[in-house]
Amino acid sequence: MVALALLCLPLVIEQLFSSSNYQATKQLLDVAVRRHEAVATNLANIETPGYKRVDLPKEFAHELASRIRSGDAKSVVIPDFVQDLTISSQRKDGNNVDMDKEMMALSKNAAEFDALADFVSGSLKQLRLAITGRNL
């Protein structure tokens, strides 16, 4: 009986980490990191003439949402940055980076990352509680 339980253990653990919302959170954390890189690149080039801000493609948010809804978050591939030409430049040098908007995006993204990290921590804590029966 004990031997059987030990044999099944890797399978059980595997299932815990492949649950759909765990996978989705993992993807979302990676997306948050990628978006942080985009904001960092934009703020680095705030004084570069002719620079256009980069971001993840707009369609990607929809694709991600629908993949997560269908429980298929694992197959999402985070795309490369694209130039955002929808925002027209307010400056003479053709640069369309807006410092306030980027700072807002930065804070929002960090808050999102924090929330997701807390969620992952929470589910791992629950798992530990289930295993040990103690809330460490």
Place this chain on the structure above:
Amino acid sequence: MNFLSGIQATASALNAEKVRMDVVAQNIANAHTTRDTDGQAYRRKVVSFEALLGADASIGGVKIDGITNDPAQGELVYQPQHPHANADGYVQMPNVNVAMEMVDLLTASRAYEANLAVARNARQMAAKALTIGR
């Protein structure tokens, strides 16, 4: 994947903005220099930036394209007693406008602060990621 995401971009920007502040300092220091190394009046230096995008568009950043002389002509001031005055008693002054330099200095320092905020944020995110599971 980097431990501190986007840190190369931020680091390159911090460096670039610092060079810009150095150049502003150089310009203000030479606001009254009527003889440069080439024997002419000092010309203000301008830093130009260039965007840096990696092949996969991930490692962005900024690089200094060059530091060039501003071709604008400085004013001629009538000062016959000045050792650098020409035959007619006029001195060619540098084309440095201190007010303009101060504006440049402020912009550079704000951009520097913005990039520092990004670095701080990246650090917080990394620290948060390290506490996952605790």
